[in-house]
Amino acid sequence: MATLMTNLLLTACIALFFVSAATAVGDSPFIIAHKKASLTRLKSGAERVSVSIDIYNQGFSTAYDLSLVDYSWPQDAFDVISGNISQSWEKLDAGGIRSHSFELEAKKQGMFYGAPAVISFRIPTKAALQEAYSTSILPLDVLAEIPPEKKFEWVKVAG
Numbered sequence: 001m002a003t004l005m006t007n008l009l010l011t012a013c014i015a016l017f018f019v020s021a022a023t024a025v026g027d028s029p030f031i032i033a034h035k036k037a038s039l040t041r042l043k044s045g046a047e048r049v050s051v052s053i054d055i056y057n058q059g060f061s062t063a064y065d066l067s068l069v070d071y072s073w074p075q076d077a078f079d080v081i082s083g084n085i086s087q088s089w090e091k092l093d094a095g096g097i098r099s100h101s102f103e104l105e106a107k108k109q110g111m112f113y114g115a116p117a118v119i120s121f122r123i124p125t126k127a128a129l130q131e132a133y134s135t136s137i138l139p140l141d142v143l144a145e146i147p148p149e150k151k152f153e154w155v156k157v158a159g
Helices: 002-025 151-158
Strands: 031-041 047-057 063-069 078-082 086-092 097-106 110-112 118-122 130-133 140-142
Touching (some): 031 130
Antiparallel strands (some): 031 047
C-alpha cells in the first residue's frame, strides 16, 4: 500500500512538473545568460580580467533585437582593453546560443563584486522590451598580493 501511494505521489509530481514547465515557457523565447570572469596576472604586475557571457534561448520562438550591456565594471577601476561591454544582435532563434567576450585591465586593488549583465529583447506578440539577467560572477580579488610559491617545500612534503 505504501509503495502504491509513493508511486502515485511521484507520478503526480512528475505530471505537475511537466504541466508547469509547459505553461511557464509557452510559445515565447526564454533567455538564460551565464557570465564568467577570470583573472590573469601578467609579468609586468598588471592584471587582466577576461569576461565572457553566453546567452541561450531555451524557449520555443525567436527573440528579436537582442541587446547585451554589462555596466558592472566601473571606469575608475577597470580599462577596456579589447572588445566592448555591450553588444547587439538582430535575433536569437529558439535553441540558439550567442556569446560575447571582452577583456579589462584592473587599475585598483581590492575585492570586486560584479553585478549581472542585462539582456533586453523583443517578442513579436508584445510591444514592450523584455529583460533577462545573467548570472553574477564570484567575487574577484583584483591585484591581490600573492605570496611567492614555495615549490621546494612541495617536493619535501611529496617525497
